[in-house]
Structure formats: structure tokens, C-alpha cells
Amino acid sequence: MAKRKARRPREDGPHPTVPVWCEWENREIDIDVDLAPLIRLLWEMDIRTAFSCQEEVPGEASINFDNVNDAAHFLTCAGQPYIVEATRAYTHGPNPRYLVWLKVWFPTVHIPYLVEDFEAVLQIMKETTPTEVDRG
Secondary structure, X not given: OOOOOOOOOOOOXXXXXXXXXXXXXXXXXXXXXXXXXXXXXXXXXXXXXXXXXXXXXXXXXXXXXXXHHHHHHHHHHHOOOOEEEEEEEEEOXXXXXXXXXXXXXXXXXXXXXXXXXXXXXXHHHHHHOOOHHHHO
């Protein structure tokens, strides 16, 4: 397994975002501009994401998944040996708990290629998924 080198956070502030409709949240969510096309495709494929950043550290983007199946689906479709980290956060409030995500790291230069790959996968899914009419 590849080991990550130490990361230095970006110093140039937040990225510009665009609102993207999230069906299961029933609301728009602000997504970094460069990642928005990829996140839209993932959501259309019913791959749920938790958080994402188009360049969390210089040269590296990340997407968090809140379950192993969605992370595995992403990695399978991407076809790359991207690094995966387990991350966690503690929520405060009336029901405090730990939340755990799987964070997938990938080079920012891969974003447009991932968009192309996932567009192709989605097209194949649409062509091979039976419609309501086909099901009888």
C-alpha cells in the first residue's frame, strides 16, 4: 500500500463553489467548481459523497465517502490505485458521536480524466439498465 507523505494545508483560502442539487439531502450543496462535474456524476450513479475538495493540499484533491461500498465503487470505476484514509470527526450536541469517512486522495490533474471516465461508465449504465417499460 502506498504511504502518504506529510501534507501541508493550502494557504490561499477556500475555492470558488457552485451549488449542486443533492437528491438525498433534498437541497443544494456548494461544491468546489473543478470537482462539481465529477460529484454530479457520482451522485447520478448513486455514489454518495460526504465532503470533497478540489485541492485540499497542493496538487491533491480529495473526496470523502461515508461507506465502504461507495468508496469501492468510485475506486473501481476510476481504475487507479488512489490512496484511501480513514478520517473521523466528533460531533457535539445532544447526541455526540464519532463519524468516520473514507477519504480518497487523487492528483488534481486527474479530475478532467475522471469526469470523462465516469461519463462513459454512466452512459454504459444507462444503456444496460432496464427501464420500467423493459421490466414489463
